[in-house]
Amino acid sequence: MDIGYARVSTKDQNLDLQVDALRRAGCAKVYQEVVSGAKVQRPVLDTLMGELRPGDVLVIWKLDRLGRSLRHLVELASVLLAQEVGLKSLNDPLDTTTSQGRLVFNLFASLAEFERDLIRERTQAGLIAARARGRLGGRPKGLPPEAEKTACAAETLYRERRLSVREIAAQ
Numbered sequence: 001m002d003i004g005y006a007r008v009s010t011k012d013q014n015l016d017l018q019v020d021a022l023r024r025a026g027c028a029k030v031y032q033e034v035v036s037g038a039k040v041q042r043p044v045l046d047t048l049m050g051e052l053r054p055g056d057v058l059v060i061w062k063l064d065r066l067g068r069s070l071r072h073l074v075e076l077a078s079v080l081l082a083q084e085v086g087l088k089s090l091n092d093p094l095d096t097t098t099s100q101g102r103l104v105f106n107l108f109a110s111l112a113e114f115e116r117d118l119i120r121e122r123t124q125a126g127l128i129a130a131r132a133r134g135r136l137g138g139r140p141k142g143l144p145p146e147a148e149k150t151a152c153a154a155e156t157l158y159r160e161r162r163l164s165v166r167e168i169a170a171q
Helices: 016-024 043-051 070-082 099-132 145-159 165-170
Strands: 002-008 029-034 057-060 086-089
Touching: 002 016, 002 043, 016 029, 029 043, 070 086, 070 099, 086 099, 145 165
Parallel strands: 002 029, 002 057, 057 086
Antiparallel strands: none
16 A cells, blocks of 8 residues: 655645655555654554555655655664565656666665764774873863762762662752
């Protein structure tokens, strides 16, 4: 079954264009959501993902309506492929129900992995350069002097059993 997903970021925007195109494309159901693409929590998308079955095809208007980033799109598409659910975009060259579409998806996945590797390499190079300049990074060891007094007081209250751990934490 073809199932559509339409999303806009704000209530000022209109879903009609997407919904009409998804219905013309033959979607039996069209899930609609008004939420920013940058949001991690998207309840309608989460519900939709839970209801998809092997053989279904998730149809979207454009890729940016589905994923927050290339990495997020690749993760979603990987989940769909593992569930034997196709992904088809009406306005992008992506249809994982075909060999060509899976090739395009795999290219996207490779680019996302390449991007993650570059970020990791740059981070490591930055840390090495900082260490060479004498900066160690990370959290400072031990407690700052102003916290030492509080910690000593808390330890005394605990050892003398004047207050419970919960009461000490509250203070």
